[in-house]
Structures are given as structure tokens and as C-alpha cells.
Amino acid sequence: MKRRTFMQLAAGAALAAGTAPFAIPRALAAAKDIVYLTPGLDLPFWRYLAKGVEAAAKEKGYGFQALDSHNSPQTQLQNAQDSIARGVAGIVISPTDSSTCPSVLALAKQAGVPVVIADIGTNSGDYVSFIISNNYEGAKGVGLALAAALKKKGWQDGSIGLITISQARKNGQARTKGFRDGLAEGGVHAKEAALQQMQSYTADETFKFTQDMLTANPDMRGLWIQTDQPAIGALRAIKAARRDGEILVAAFDGIPEFVDLLKSGQLVASGMQQPYLMGVKSGEAMVKHLAGETVEKEVSVPILAVSSENIDQLLPTVKQTVFANEMG
Secondary structure, three states, rough: OOHHHHHHHHHHHHHOOOOOOHHHHHHHHHHHHHEEOOOOOOOOOHHHHHHHHHHEEEEEEEOOEEEOOOHHHHHHHHHHHHHHHHOOOOOEOOOOOOOOHHHHHHHHHOOOEEEEOOOOOOOOOOOEEEEEEHHHHHHHHHHHHHHHHEEEHHOOEEEEEEEOOOOOHHHHHHHHHHHHHHHHHHOOOOEEEEEEEEOOOHHHHHHHHHHHHHOOOOOOOEEEEOOHHHHHHHHHHHHHHHOOOOOOOEEEEOOOOOHHHHHOOOEEEEEEEOHHHHHHHHHHHEEEHHHOOOOOOOOEEOOOEOOOOOOOHHHHHHHHHHOOOOOO
């Protein structure tokens, strides 16, 4: 039999069996790769988490690739399809939101590709493990810290603005509830100036939100931004409006710029998740599963309640588990 005829028959047999011809060599080449699907690598939090996944994967000899979904469910789904088509060993995903994750989980299950979820969560679907921070408790701690600072200033009757991550995300819902409960427990029952949900997660977007809030609410005394880099935009807007020293600002997560802002009091507090540590635990869960080991269904990573008072004490830990050793 000529080689060409044999290869044609092999291709036909593969198609009849429901597999693409020559897919096995490609799959074997990619099967040592772990892919991380992230909402947006422009946000430091996701970059730090990606570094953690990469470290855990490479320690066990796996290749690694991070695919940016640009906060688009369609791009997220396409990234998942491309990864599955390559025959990767496993997928770690931080979903664009909790309602879009099930479609990715369904695709992966059909293809037999295991998935670990790192933060945000899913409304449904099958997965190996869920690595999460206690967003409710972390945000409650921020609410308590802001309440104490407002009372110290005698500003507890002023309004408070919230600039949140998507409230279609489980973690976003938990943060908002935790913050509100923390304010109430701290004895502050001020009205909310507004609640704006981020879409692009940029400092420029938050700058505009803050400008609008300041204009519409001259009595505003507190502001909370539910993630890291966008908080810089809020501080810029306050300065541009010449309201420095009149608004107490709290944040969530952490970037190196926060260290000096906390030390100077420009930020009252930030509930810092530990994204690098979350990434490491996500990667470890995946490689353990691939090795046939038992993996916990849910792993909770503590949130660091960082304030102007304790930043010096917590800084060594923050540098490693929050900033992924990016800060010298």
C-alpha cells in the first residue's frame, strides 16, 4: 500500500471515530500546558494572579500561557475554545462574570479538560476546585475602617459613594454587602451618593465616575473603590476638584502605589486580596488533579486588612503575596 493511501485511510478512520486526523500529536504537544483565562491583564490584580499560576505550573514541568479576555464574554469563550482545540492539560479561569462561566465549563467538560476557578465564581457548572477570598469579610473590614475614620472626623452624616466591580460577579455582590454591613456595624448610616459599576476597570473611567459624584453630592465625605488601579483615578478626580482632605477614600486589592498612599493617609484602608498566593494555589490544585491526587473543592485565601496604621507591619507579606515580588 502506498504511504499516501495509508494516510488517507487513517484520516478517514479518525474522522469515523469522531476525532480529527493528526489531532493526537498536537494534543500530546500541548497536553503539558496549563492555560489561564483572565478577564483583563491591564489590571494588576490579574497579572499578579497569573504569575502565581505560572509559578506553580512551571514548578511541576508544565508550560503556561495567559489569555486575556479583555472583559468580553465572547473573547473568553473563544479563548476557551482555542485552548481546548489545542488539547491543553487544564484551564484555570477567572471569569469575566459569574453568569458567563458556565458556558466555558460546559465546553471543557465535554472535551474532558479539567478547570480550576480562580476568584469571581460561577453560577453553575462542574469544576475541579474554586480558589476564592472571603470578599464579604474583607469588604466588611474596609467598611469598619472607613466608618471609624469618618467618626473620628465627625463626618458620619456625609454621603458615601461606591464605585464597584460588576455586580453580576459573585465576588462583587459579596464586596458590596460586606462594605455596607461594615459601615452599619461601625455606626455609620449615611446615605449612598451613588453606586457606579466599572466596565473598563481603568483609572480614567473611575475619574469620570468620581467627578460626577462630587458634582451631584457636595456633602460626600467617603468613597470606596472596589479594586486597585482605578482607585488612582478617584484620587486624581478629588484633587482636580480641590476637595483634597475633604473625602476619605478606601480601596480594595493592592498595587505598589498604595504603600505611600496609605502611609500618607490619602487612602484610609484597603482590603488586599493576595492574588499571587491565589494563583499559586490555583496552579497547585490543577497539577495535583492532573497527578490524580485529591483536591479540595473550595480553598479560601485570607484578605489582608491593610490601613495607614499597620502598613509597615504588613508590608513584607504584601510585597510577596499581593505584589508578586514586583516591589523592591
